[in-house]
Amino acid sequence: NAGVTQTPKFQVLKTGQSMTLQCAQDMNHEYMSWYRQDPGMGLRLIHYSVGAGITDQGEVPNGYNVSRSTTEDFPLRLLSAAPSQTSVYFCASSYLLGQGMYEQYFGPGTRLTVT
């Protein structure tokens, strides 16, 4: 199993450009999510999905779109990049082990710089 994979690892964008961060998992997990990590802010939830065809907003969704057409893939789209979106982005997938325990697996992260 590859676990959770993210591409690219690094990306530099100019303000106004759009791009898609890719995330895939091969563990058949229903739940997937996108976080951004900024210094001193911890991880903040952008969007999440509880299954194919179902997505919802997290704490900081503005400027980002997601879709979930398959269980495996959960891409994050930046519509018009802004310097405030400079961050490290983590994709995660999780499943219910039982009794409320969720095992959450993180991808390696994508470091995005918007100039």
Place this chain on the structure above:
Amino acid sequence: AQKITQTQPGMFVQEKEAVTLDCTYDTSDQSYGLFWYKQPSSGEMIFLIYQGSYDEQNATEGRYSLNFQKARKSANLVISASQLGDSAMYFCAMREYGGNQFYFGTGTSLTVIP
């Protein structure tokens, strides 16, 4: 209101000593889970330990233990016999059983001094 509060931005500990990293949480749910993750300088997020709100015993995983005080809404991580490889950021997180989100704290940077 913050769901998870970690009040120690940075901590230092001598090698082989024990250290406690603080975490308090805010929820009105009776059923929830508390998690700790480690993020070394390489950047990956590593799951360390889990505590369920109905668990009567404090969770332990090797050198990690979770000091769970439900009435105080605290879930402190205790690392015993610190090692140099324990130097990392540590994040506390919570998930309410009826919800779909993990909430993370801002993290504590731990430095182990030889």
